[in-house]
Every structure is written in structure tokens, then in C-alpha cells.
Amino acid sequence: VEACIHRGGDEIGGSCVELRANSGDRLLLDLGLPLDSEEGEGAPPASIVGLDGSDPRLLGIVISHSHPDHYGLVDAAAPEIPVFMGAATERILKEALYFTPMGLERTTVRHLVDREPMTVGHFMITPFTVDHSAFGAYALVVEADGRRLFYSGDLRAHGRKPGAFRSLLEHPPPAVDVLVLEGTTISRHDVGVPFTENDVEARLRGEIRATPGLFLACYSAQNVDRLVSVYRATIQEGRDLIVDLYGASIAAATSRDSIPQSSWERVRVYVPQGQRVKVKLTKEFWRVNEIGRSRIYTEEIAEDPGHWAMSFRSSMAVELERAGLLADARVAWMMWPGYLEGERGARTREAFDSRGIPLSIVHASGHASVEDLQLLARAVSPRRVVPIHTAASERYPDLFDNVVAHADGEWWDV
Numbered sequence: 565v566e567a568c569i570h571r572g573g574d575e576i577g578g579s580c581v582e583l584r585a586n587s588g589d590r591l592l593l594d595l596g597l598p599l600d601s602e603e604g605e606g607a608p609p610a611s612i613v614g615l616d617g618s619d620p621r622l623l624g625i626v627i628s629h630s631h632p633d634h635y636g637l638v639d640a641a642a643p644e645i646p647v648f649m650g651a652a653t654e655r656i657l658k659e660a661l662y663f664t665p666m667g668l669e670r671t672t673v674r675h676l677v678d679r680e681p682m683t684v685g686h687f688m689i690t691p692f693t694v695d696h697s698a699f700g701a702y703a704l705v706v707e708a709d710g711r712r713l714f715y716s717g718d719l720r721a722h723g724r725k726p727g728a729f730r731s732l733l734e735h736p737p738p739a740v741d742v743l744v745l746e747g748t749t750i751s752r753h754d755v756g757v758p759f760t761e762n763d764v765e766a767r768l769r770g771e772i773r774a775t776p777g778l779f780l781a782c783y784s785a786q787n788v789d790r791l792v793s794v795y796r797a798t799i800q801e802g803r804d805l806i807v808d809l810y811g812a813s814i815a816a817a818t819s820r821d822s823i824p825q826s827s828w829e830r831v832r833v834y835v836p837q838g839q840r841v842k843v844k845l846t847k848e849f850w851r852v853n854e855i856g857r858s859r860i861y862t863e864e865i866a867e868d869p870g871h872w873a874m875s876f877r878s879s880m881a882v883e884l885e886r887a888g889l890l891a892d893a894r895v896a897w898m899m900w901p902g903y904l905e906g907e908r909g910a911r912t913r914e915a916f917d918s919r920g921i922p923l924s925i926v927h928a929s930g931h932a933s934v935e936d937l938q939l940l941a942r943a944v945s946p947r948r949v950v951p952i953h954t955a956a957s958e959r960y961p962d963l964f965d966n967v968v969a970h971a972d973g974e975w976w977d978v
């Protein structure tokens with residue numbers, strides 16, 4: 565079996581790996597949008613053939629998780645090309661498509677299930693649940709012609725599923741020939757010990773305690789681990805949590821009763837203006853009917869803003885301000901701090917500054933530290949390590965044994 569990294573060998577984002585078995589069967593792992601492409605733009609690498617459905621040997625696209633840099637170009641593939649992903653990923657992407665410009669609605673031929681091998685033509689695919697900032701993320705082992713490739717997808721050891729990483733270390737897939745390993749955190753300077761989701765929770769408690777009024781938490785609605793951290797910190801500080809309809813829908817899409825749901829006693833749902841309009845235009849009134857008594861309006865929040873922590877998006881600022889909810893508010897920025905830089909970042913900061921809302925950054929990376937990546941590589945002990953999803957592939961040989969880097973578009977034997 566041969567492999568080719570179509571994109572991602574020396575960049576973070578836009579990941580796509582192809583496998584071609586001796587029989588001619590072909591399989592794509594991820595088909596992501598490059599990080600620097602604008603919404604709705606970007607095209608699959610020209611080196612991928614048959615995305616128009618013209619090659620019956622292209623047996624499918626396997627999506628590792630619900631981040632755009634891994635699934636964002638699937639819509640460019642002809643609808644008859646089968647797509648495989650986890651059941652939760654499918655539901656989450658469908659919800660995202662309703663609420664945001666991103667997302668995906670695509671019939672999934674078969675769902676990935678943790679450690680359950682699945683045969684597709686001459687390939688055997690075994691998914692492994694990993695800890696990542698996207699819910700339901702998998703690493704993938706693909707076997708063909710007696711060879712085995714392990715694609716890490718995106719993973720980490722310091723989120724809310726540390727057991728998933730530990731189990732990979734303790735029971736790694738055996739006899740791996742090639743480990744295609746993400747290296748998002750690998751850079752010229754070592755970052756050291758990562759800030760964990762538990763650290764996020766602890767830091768957040770302090771921030772909430774220091775807030776006399778409404779506490780605003782800015783995080784991605786799809787970052788389910790972060791929702792759990794925010795919920796835990798909120799409850800421990802004696803407040804209740806308000807999520808928006810999008811966040812509530814993503815939590816429901818996980819189908820997991822350990823994830824804070826709108827039916828929980830200390831979770832309420834606010835439907836911001838933009839989402840109210842969307843529900844009306846699409847006539848999907850079940851979306852608001854479903855949350856029922858858990859729905860909260862600005863009048864109730866205004867009675868005692870200091871009783872609440874609220875999931876916040878900048879599009880909500882005007883209506884909350886108009887309702888008088890932002891006096892004595894504070895905000896925690898819980899996304900990549902890079903979003904606060906540049907021209908757009910300056911506008912975001914200004915939106916808080918101009919309203920006198922102090923901002924602090926509380927964030928943990930979705931990606932494994934260099935040390936954890938080394939632990940994984942040692943546990944899997946592949947014959948070769950191939951860099952992907954990294955801006956510093958040239959550093960791999962200093963960090964791992966048997967590194968062979970491959971240029972995008974180059975074919976090589978597994």
C-alpha cells in the first residue's frame with residue numbers, strides 16, 4: 565500500500581492523506597480546509613484525482629473529527645463518494661450547519677466506533693477515541709496489503725478524556741509501520757507543560773469570584789470539554805449557567821448525559837436575536853419548543869446578573885447591553901489567543917474595552933504537548949514517523965526516532 569499527504573505535511577490545517585492499495589482501492593483520511601482560507605473558499609489539492617466521482621476505486625473519505633481543517637472540503641467531493649465519521653460528529657456537523665456558516669450535512673455510510681474494525685474494500689479501518697477539543701474525535705489505524713498506518717488526527721492528553729490518551733499508551737495498536745503524527749504544538753521554542761482543562765476550571769473559578777455582575781465566557785460552542793469546564797466552575801462558585809441555543813443544540817448532539825444539557829436544573833438557555841430570527845425564517849420552531857421551561861429572557865437575568873455565568877458571542881453584545889446586563893460584567897476569552905491579535909482581534913478587544921468589560925484569557929490547547937507526543941510515539945514505536953499538521957516538521961528528527969518527512973503530493977510506500 566502507498567500513501568500520499570496531499571496537504572498538511574508542513575502546515576497546520578487542510579489535512580488530507582490518501583492511501584492506495586495494490587488492488588487500486590483508494591481511501592482518503594480527512595479533507596480539510598486550510599486554516600488561512602476564508603469561509604466558503606478553498607479548493608482540494610489538485611493532486612487528488614476522482615473527487616468528481618469519476619473513479620469507482622475511490623472508496624470513501626474518513627473524517628477524523630468535526631474541525632473545519634479536517635472536514636471543510638468534503639462538500640467539494642461528489643455526493644456519491646461515501647463518507648465515514650463518528651455518529652456524534654455527524655450530528656454535531658449538522659447542527660453547526662444550521663447555526664453557522666460552517667458544518668456539513670452528508671449521509672454517512674457507516675459510523676466509526678472506538679476500536680471496532682471496519683472493512684472498506686481492501687482496507688481495514690480501526691478508529692481509536694482520542695482526547696481533543698472536538699467531541700467524538702478519532703485517530704485511525706488503516707491496514708492494507710499487510711501494512712499498517714496510524715493517523716493520529718488531532719489529539720491531546722490534558723483535556724477531559726485523559727483516559728483515552730492513557731489507553732493509547734497502554735494498549736497501542738500493534739505492529740504499526742508508519743505513524744503519521746500531528747505536531748501542532750511543535751515550534752521553534754518549546755512551550756513546556758500544557759495548561760490543562762482542569763487548570764482552566766480552577767482559573768475560571770477565580771475569575772467568576774472576582775466578577776460582581778454577569779460573567780461572560782467566550783468559547784467555541786463545539787468545544788464540549790470547555791462547556792464542561794465552564795459548567796463546573798460556574799456551579800462551584802454558586803452560580804447557574806446560561807448557554808445559547810446553538811450551544812444547547814451541540815450538547816444535545818453529543819447524546820451524552822454527562823454533558824451539561826438544557827434539561828439540567830442549573831442550565832438555562834438564552835436565544836439571542838440572530839438565532840430567534842433563524843428559527844422563525846426556517847420555521848424550525850421545535851428548536852425553541854424543545855428547551856421549554858429552561859428558556860431564559862433578559863428580564864430574569866437583569867433581576868440578579870451576578871447569579872449567572874453566560875456563554876457569550878460578540879454578536880450578543882448589543883442586545884445584552886441594551887438590557888442593562890453588562891454593567892459590572894467581566895469576560896473570559898477561552899479561545900485561541902491569536903484571535904485577539906491583528907485588526908479583527910483589535911475590534912474584538914475594543915468591543916469589550918469600550919463597554920468597560922475587563923477581559924482575561926483562560927485557554928487550554930486542543931493539541932498534545934511535545935512531551936506527550938513523544939510518549940505516544942514511543943508507545944506505538946512505529947518503523948517510521950511522518951510529520952503532519954505542523955508548522956515545524958524540520959524539528960521532528962530532534963524529537964522522535966525514525967522520522968521521514970514527505971512533501972505534499974509525494975507518493976511513498978507504507
Ligand SMILES: [Zn+2]
Pocket residue numbers: 629631634696698718930
Ligand atoms: Zn482538531
